Amino acid sequence: MAQDTTVPKLNFEYWLDKAVEWGQATTLKSQKDVCLHLPQLQEFLHQLYETLKDVQGSVAAIQQFPLIGQLLGRLCWNPFVIGYDESQKALMWCLCCLYSSEPQNPVEVKANSWIHSLLCHLLSSSEWESNEAETNLFISTLGYTSADYYGHLVKNMIFSLVTELRENPFNGLNIQRSVPASRVNAVSICCVPLITLPDLTPLLETLLLYHGGSPKEILCPEFLEAVNEAFLKKKISLPDSAVCSLWLRHSLSLEKATLHLLDQLVSIQLNSLEEVACVIKDSLLPQAASHPAIFRVVNEIFKNALLETDGASEVMTIIQVFTQLFLEARQNQNEQHKFPLKAYFPCHHQPLVRALLRRPSELPTTSWSQHLKNISDMLKALVEDTNVSSLTDLFETWYLVTCFGEWLDIAAEQLLKAAVQPDALLWLLAFFYCPQNENQQRTQAMITETTDTSKEVYSLLLRTAYRFKHHGEGNQKTVKLLNELLQKFTLKV
Template structure:
């Protein structure tokens, strides 16, 4: 926490005068005085940083117009730079002065001057200042001219050293010591957003030593993750995956950051949801089962907390689709079995669910649907075949693959014969997984009666919006399931298109139901866009635009 403003101002003037005295004299007494006050000066730098990090660069210069003089005097004092803590806080304070987006020549000049100070401080991390001076003179440079280029050169040198160390493998004599790796990562914490440091950050993230413990500091991972999430730096996917794989808190924070975007008060369309998910790079990272399992568990928690909110289910389905697409784009053979991604489901069930239902010819779609229903029913209701997991685990696995539910509804609306019991059970389970077997049987009976009535209306001379509205049973069958059947009938049958607008208006009698219908239309349009099905797409888009304006 930053100190009281008056105390900090008093300390600031004290240390500015002290540094001026130390700068002007190099006697033994001055050196002793410096060493005597060094711990207090380090504490001052720490407090100064706590204050500066809460301000932008312009505000800092307004409040502390001589801050540059103070930091420069400290940077060129060899006794101060001899201590790692002094170096660290000096670097952090200097970075606070950097203007991330310089707009004037003065701001650009200030940034350049700060970089020269940073390169000078960083040179002591690896080189003795006297050696640097001699090296520069031998090259024909003055030290003041050499320093601005030192930072870039040193970064490239460290990157090369890291790569060579990585390639050396078990050759411990040629590898960078863990202590040095830790120290280097700590020095980089305040510098991760500087463009010159990006190669070093990437090299550190992708470096894997042979030590049993993590060689990089948690603060480094946190700083990189924060910079990536706030779009202050751009990293290759491989570096981001390595970051999240090596530092679980960063992965959890990235997932929560995505959830905040997806489940804010504003209701995002699924096209926007897909863009957010892909931009997060989480689907690409989730190609590794360890990362997928953690993100999936966080989705599970949100589902439980929201009592299975439709928008959360829809986002989970889009995320699963994006992850499958990422696997396909990388042209990977499945290095890991499906069991590693979905450990709670029966392997046979996971295998059939992971197929793309849209890729199955229409005349063959019923068979895999009935197979899915049979496997789920055994897992949920038959203790001799089922697993030791709760029905929620089977439902959680099932909802990842929402295309099968759409396919089941379409199959029921196309059938001319008795509705298959397996499809009725599948829909009843999807919408009310908490029901017991007796409740689910009752839902199936009511659902069957509703379907029979709807199919009878379709075979009549003329379908009306009033007929569709009256078809909804008064019994306490799940309202979402009823509305899904009615909306599907309106969108997927030629007879439903002319009356769709009127029927939807009758159904959307409350804000909650209107939101639900908007969500269903959005999911339908999202699926149709991916399938490039034009027949129902125009109608779904028009209905979505009209209802969307009301919510």
């Protein structure tokens, strides 16, 4: 056969002949022959999986192995083959490789249905369900088709597995009982092509929240990636706790989710920050970021995005809105479950962090100028400290201030209102726009016009409008003037 010349080690034709010869292993001779060849069959199935995992979908697999359906189908219905856990697992892996998450043609749709029925059969076999010699006769006697029977059986199996995984891990003797890691791993493998089935949602949630005391990850990475992909494409809905657990146990999924959010946001025309806030909330990232490990990863990705876009005002605005939503989510947390601030900002000056984290709405407006002066004084002392004068330290401090841009916007407003002590406000804004300049240069750079301030002014107006609406600030006259300015800028920017 053609595939044997492409991948000679697979010996595809030999094993297909064996599968035909064995049938369903109903004779003593065929049963002995299966047992004799199980180690070599196991090795073959692993080799087949290694080849299939690089093949894109069932159509490509059929082109390379025209009779792969016959081979896998015969092996899946051989009770002596699937009675061996490792063979069953390898067959599941191979079937998962053939599954098309987004079928493009009738062949892939039909193949998905076939794969689904085989996986349902494997779920009902081996260690989960005893094999009955008269299974097919029994099904027909009940008046079911195989598809109906195994569909109902899958629902029962899901309920059974969920119950088993969720039950109290301690028995009456205080001896910990847990499902073997290999079994949990095998279940996660089975779920890969079935993730978007509504019936499977309780099992997905249970698996994501299950750890079992093993120091290593027991869920297969393909399962974690597939769940994340389905969640990002809105094909499944999961509780916040399950999504948070997914991102904590699989950092690649968290990175993909954050980049997916950024892609969504940069494609939105920033005419209203309410829309931006809605998209960010819908991603569940601000809520999940209440866990410091998730916050630090997301924050690092945002930081890199800001660097790669040369400090684009749109990206700054996205970061600031995200930070506000993160603070709201953290504030709504139960006090017992809150992490200390140092867990989120371990390397920063904690008094400065606490000052920046104070929401403007938490202070009377008469205290804003003094609070801004305190922030400016602390920041100035840090920047001028010779022990932390490296560019890295300077950037980290600048980025921290950028995240809490509400206070920068208020500083600009206070300055326009001719505050009593404008020097501190001038220095704070000068540091934000020219962080690498020395103190004198920084002040001079604020009395100098920039080449293009339209985007910065527009972003400032957007953030101010969002703050007024979010916190009920500003009188009607101010809000009306703000909306008129925004309409004019929308036409220019």
